[in-house]
Amino acid sequence: MERINDIIIVGGGPAGLTAGLYAARARLKTLLLEGEVLGGQAATTELVENYPGFPDGISGPELMERIERQARFFGLEISAPSMATSIKIKGEAKEIAVEGTKYPAKAVIIATGARPKKLNVPGERELQGRGVSYCATCDGALFKGKKLLVIGGGDAAMEEVLFLTKFARSILVVHRRDELRAAKILQERVFDNKKVGFVWDSQILRILGESRVEGAIVRNKKSGEEREIKTDGIFVYIGTEPNTTFLGNLLKLDREGYIVTDENMMTSIPGIFAAGDVRCNPLKQISVAVGEGATAAISAQKYIEGHLK
Amino acid sequence: MSEKIVQLSATNFKEEVLDSKVSVLVDFWAAWCAPCRMVTPILDELAEEYEGKIKIAKLNVDDNQEIAVKHNILSIPTLILFKDGEEQKRLVGALPKKKVIEELSPWLK
Numbered sequence: 001m002e003r004i005n006d007i008i009i010v011g012g013g014p015a016g017l018t019a020g021l022y023a024a025r026a027r028l029k030t031l032l033l034e035g036e037v038l039g040g041q042a043a044t045t046e047l048v049e050n051y052p053g054f055p056d057g058i059s060g061p062e063l064m065e066r067i068e069r070q071a072r073f074f075g076l077e078i079s080a081p082s083m084a085t086s087i088k089i090k091g092e093a094k095e096i097a098v099e100g101t102k103y104p105a106k107a108v109i110i111a112t113g114a115r116p117k118k119l120n121v122p123g124e125r126e127l128q129g130r131g132v133s134y135c136a137t138c139d140g141a142l143f144k145g146k147k148l149l150v151i152g153g154g155d156a157a158m159e160e161v162l163f164l165t166k167f168a169r170s171i172l173v174v175h176r177r178d179e180l181r182a183a184k185i186l187q188e189r190v191f192d193n194k195k196v197g198f199v200w201d202s203q204i205l206r207i208l209g210e211s212r213v214e215g216a217i218v219r220n221k222k223s224g225e226e227r228e229i230k231t232d233g234i235f236v237y238i239g240t241e242p243n244t245t246f247l248g249n250l251l252k253l254d255r256e257g258y259i260v261t262d263e264n265m266m267t268s269i270p271g272i273f274a275a276g277d278v279r280c281n282p283l284k285q286i287s288v289a290v291g292e293g294a295t296a297a298i299s300a301q302k303y304i305e306g307h308l309k
Numbered sequence: 310m311s312e313k314i315v316q317l318s319a320t321n322f323k324e325e326v327l328d329s330k331v332s333v334l335v336d337f338w339a340a341w342c343a344p345c346r347m348v349t350p351i352l353d354e355l356a357e358e359y360e361g362k363i364k365i366a367k368l369n370v371d372d373n374q375e376i377a378v379k380h381n382i383l384s385i386p387t388l389i390l391f392k393d394g395e396e397q398k399r400l401v402g403a404l405p406k407k408k409v410i411e412e413l414s415p416w417l418k
Contacts, residue, residue: 036347037403043343061343081347081405129384129401138342139384142370142377212381233383 005031007300008096008105010084011243013040014067014286015276016111018293019300020078021071023109026301030076031105033098035083039064040113041240041277042286046137046163051286060137063286084112085246087272094271107271107300110247110259111293114240114277114284119151123207124236131213131233136160139233145169146232149216151204157237158182158190164235165195172229174199174218199229207234242278254280265296270309273300313356315366322376325366327394332416333364337380337387339371344403345386351406359417390416 007023009016012034023030037043045060054063072078079098087108088095096103116134118124124132133139136150140163148168150161153175164171173190178200180187190196201221208215208228215230242258244251252260252268258280265273275296276289302308315325317335326333336352338345356365370377370385380389380396390398390413400412410417 037343039343061341083405129387130381131383133384138344141339141341142383142385144374212383 003029004093005029005103005105006304007031007107007109007297008033008094008103009109009111010087010096011035011040011111011113011276011278012038012068012078012080013111013113013276013289014042014064015113015278015289015293015296016040016109017064017067017071017076018290019109019111019275019297020076020293021067021074022294022297023300024071024074024076026297027075028301028304031103032071032076032078033082033084033096033103034078034080035112036081038068038078038080041115042289044135044137045159048286067290083246087247087250089250089269092271106304107273109265109293109296109300110251110267110272110274110278111276111289111296112243112246112278114242116236117239117241119204119207119236119238121204121206123209127207127209127213130211131209131231132207133233133235134237136163136235140164140167140235143167143233147230148172149174149204149229149231149234150237151175151234152237152239153177153180153182154237154239155182155186158186160235160237161190161196162186162193165193168195170195170197172197172199172231174202174204174216176203176221177201204234240277240284244278256280264299264302264308265292266299266303266308271300271303273303311353311356311365313360313365314352315364317366317368317373317376319373319376322368322373325364326391329364329391329394331362331364332390332392332397333366334413334416335389335391336365336367337370337377337382337385337389338367339369339385341371342385347403348386348388351409354406355409362417363413392416 006028007030009032043064049057086097206217259274273296275292388400
């Protein structure tokens with residue numbers, strides 16, 4: 001009979017792949033399950049310029065492909081797409097279900113990351129993929145010479161605005177406050193760009209269009225005034241929410257749904273660890289996810305060896 | 310990639326898709342699109358499993374922008390099923406194989 005996995009990692013972004021690299025290098029039998037595409041949100045980032053060791057920046061997909069290659073070199077087994085649907089506790093062991101197949105393991109590392117938040121306005125769902133997008137690097141090139149709206153004011157929103165200026169004719173940033181939250185260096189770049197305009201103190205009420213986006217109703221929060229803005233596409237960057245639905249109420253979560261752990265990355269259930277954007281950490285960055293992935297892997301090793309309760 | 314998959318361009322789009330006697334599933338993709346890579350193995354398998362019932366084809370949207378614009382491609386991967394030159398079904402995003410087969414079942418018989 002095949003030996004059961006020491007560790008199963010759920011999620012193949014920076015945290016999951018790094019945990020896999022460390023676990024496989026520690027000679028633990030390790031399987032990584034990725035529900036969609038390896039690389040996670042990082043693989044949809046055009047240019048990563050704050051990950052140490054790459055002074056000229058590196059593309060998100062290339063960085064993730066390199067980490068994947070490094071993890072596989074040490075023997076990490078990867079299954080994708082394999083969407084985990086539940087985790088059950090079977091005495092000392094854990095069992096992950098993926099569409100009817102059950103994978104037992106001695107320890108589990110959850111690194112399922114986060115996904116873009118939706119606006120939750122009429123027209124958004126109907127027009128997703130028809131002009132409503134949550135990923136400029138995925139869809140931006142399809143909007144050459146078009147007029148776009150970008151919703152949000154943080155780092156991710158401004159990075160995407162700068163990326164979209166390569167394709168779009170003009171971009172209006174719709175932000176609910178009267179100043180940006182994004183890093184100063186990004187603010188300087190967007191304010192300097194003549195293609196970019198701003199609609200302050202405003203929110204989207206409704207997205208208009210039949211077979212594709214044609215416009216949006218925007219409301220000024222201070223004056224209460226509502227107006228229609230014509231646009232060809234709407235890119236939404238208003239933050240993220242954790243991918244924890246498959247956990248049910250198994251683990252302790254914080255108020256926003258992120259997984260609570262101790263400093264060893266151990267969750268409220270011994271033997272289950274969490275790392276990266278899915279965890280209640282204060283900074284959602286590749287460099288943070290990588291560090292947490294490494295910590296989770298070594299903690300899981302200690303747990304399996306009986307040194308961590 | 311399966312040799313059964315037809316590579317489309319402006320020169321053969323009409324002949325291979327619009328004038329095709331059998332249903333054609335067209336994958337609109339680009340090299341920079343990570344989720345598009347997930348679709349490729351699924352299409353390879355469909356091309357083998359449903360040979361004779363459906364034609365599978367790929368169109369690079371960077372090299373063929375006019376066709377992409379004409380068909381309102383605003384997100385990739387997008388799969389469009391054409392029959393008798395008309396769009397019958399559109400699937401946006403990288404979907405699991407099971408879901409693709411389910412959505413396309415009327416044209417796979």
